[in-house]
Amino acid sequence: MDKKRAILVLADGTSFTGYSLGAAGEKAGEVVFNTSMMGYQEILTDPSYKGQMVVMTYPLIGNYGINEKDYESRSLFLEGFIVKEYSPFPSNWRSQISLDEFLKNKKTVGIQGIDTRELTRRLRDYGAQQGIISTEDFDVFSLTKKIKSAPGLVGIDLVKSVTCNNLYEWKDSDSDAGKSKRLKVVVYDCGVKYNILRKLNSAGCSVTVVPAQTQSQTILNMKPDGVVLSNGPGDPAAVPYMIENIKGLLGKKPVFGICLGHQLMALTLGLKTYKLKFGHHGGNQPVMDLHTKKVEITAQNHSFAVTAPQEGTMQKSPYGNVEITHVNLNDKSVEGLKCHSIPAFSVQYHPEASPGPHDASYLFERFIEMMKYQS
Numbered sequence: 488m489d490k491k492r493a494i495l496v497l498a499d500g501t502s503f504t505g506y507s508l509g510a511a512g513e514k515a516g517e518v519v520f521n522t523s524m525m526g527y528q529e530i531l532t533d534p535s536y537k538g539q540m541v542v543m544t545y546p547l548i549g550n551y552g553i554n555e556k557d558y559e560s561r562s563l564f565l566e567g568f569i570v571k572e573y574s575p576f577p578s579n580w581r582s583q584i585s586l587d588e589f590l591k592n593k594k595t596v597g598i599q600g601i602d603t604r605e606l607t608r609r610l611r612d613y614g615a616q617q618g619i620i621s622t623e624d625f626d627v628f629s630l631t632k633k634i635k636s637a638p639g640l641v642g643i644d645l646v647k648s649v650t651c652n653n654l655y656e657w658k659d660s661d662s663d664a665g666k667s668k669r670l671k672v673v674v675y676d677c678g679v680k681y682n683i684l685r686k687l688n689s690a691g692c693s694v695t696v697v698p699a700q701t702q703s704q705t706i707l708n709m710k711p712d713g714v715v716l717s718n719g720p721g722d723p724a725a726v727p728y729m730i731e732n733i734k735g736l737l738g739k740k741p742v743f744g745i746c747l748g749h750q751l752m753a754l755t756l757g758l759k760t761y762k763l764k765f766g767h768h769g770g771n772q773p774v775m776d777l778h779t780k781k782v783e784i785t786a787q788n789h790s791f792a793v794t795a796p797q798e799g800t801m802q803k804s805p806y807g808n809v810e811i812t813h814v815n816l817n818d819k820s821v822e823g824l825k826c827h828s829i830p831a832f833s834v835q836y837h838p839e840a841s842p843g844p845h846d847a848s849y850l851f852e853r854f855i856e857m858m859k860y861q862s
């Protein structure tokens with residue numbers, strides 16, 4: 488492998504010089520760290536990373552290559568990829584191409600050979616910040632200036648650049664065969680991860696995916712048993728049309744929100760969202776179910792969060808009481824919501840895992856029970 492020089496510069500002027508990984512070029516984005524010890528392909532193809540660059544804290548990346556089955560979306564949407572040591576010799580029976588080739592094919596820039604521990608500590612101590620990867624310009628002053636003109640995440644609708652253009656039926660070759668589907672689920676694609684669709688499908692649902700701009704009346708005309716609000720990139724407060732859509736569905740159909748879907752549901756219910764210091768990105772976030780006191784280890788990827796009510800775990804809304812059902816044990820942030828008067832609930836974490844622990848996959852069953860009860 489040719490080792491071309493590359494540089495990563497942060498908005499605060501810190502620079503890291505290493506080698507190019509993937510495509511040559513220059514790209515800016517918010518730098519966030521992910522603590523997952525595996526699953527780089529799922530992370531790379533998660534549309535929620537649009538606008539961001541991911542640094543993997545696990546030090547060796549690329550060793551099992553890339554395969555056609557582990558895609559979480561149709562492409563790559565993140566701005567750049569940062570690793571300590573890239574393994575150029577993938578060794579796995581499922582591997583089809585190397586990570587480096589994959590990034591090159593997708594025209595995605597990356598950097599390898601930098602001290603990701605120092606970078607992560609900086610992000611953790613001072614917060615996530617904009618950065619730029621370049622294989623062309625090595626002048627830190629010039630690169631810092633370019634970062635200043637990069638848009639950032641707050642107030643920008645990134646959903647519109649990742650949602651599908653047209654409605655489609657999800658067909659999963661592995662789990663679809665011969666099963667008669669009983670429940671019809673419509674999934675709002677705000678940047679949906681395929682494993683949400685796979686999980687619904689294998690649990691016995693027929694799954695129709697619709698663009699985020701689809702109006703609620705169109706969904707109601709489809710007569711679904713329930714609606715899922717998917718994960719997705721960026722600032723939930725910058726997607727007002729999704730809030731209008733959710734207003735038209737709450738109380739009429741069972742609703743299940745995941746990550747961005749959870750934040751959008753919270754905004755619709757009158758709660759607020761804010762930006763976290765460096766977010767939660769990884770597969771080891773402890774979450775407590777406040778009813779059962781059981782702790783789940785969860786997969787997470789978010790930079791925004793729902794503001795907790797001033798007192799207790801209950802909040803009034805135009806749709807009746809909303810209860811905080813789950814909290815993060817690291818920072819006490821809101822991880823789950825449930826409406827008392829209408830069939831709707833949401834979680835900040837990822838029950839579909841991919842990558843990460845499967846502790847929370849029971850939530851799909853819970854949604855199915857909710858739809859069965861309503862139908």
Ligand SMILES: NC(=O)CC[C@H](N)C(=O)O
Binds near residue numbers: 535747789
């Ligand atoms: N994975 C997601 O859906 C991310 C939600 C939102 N974009 C955030 O960063 O908080």
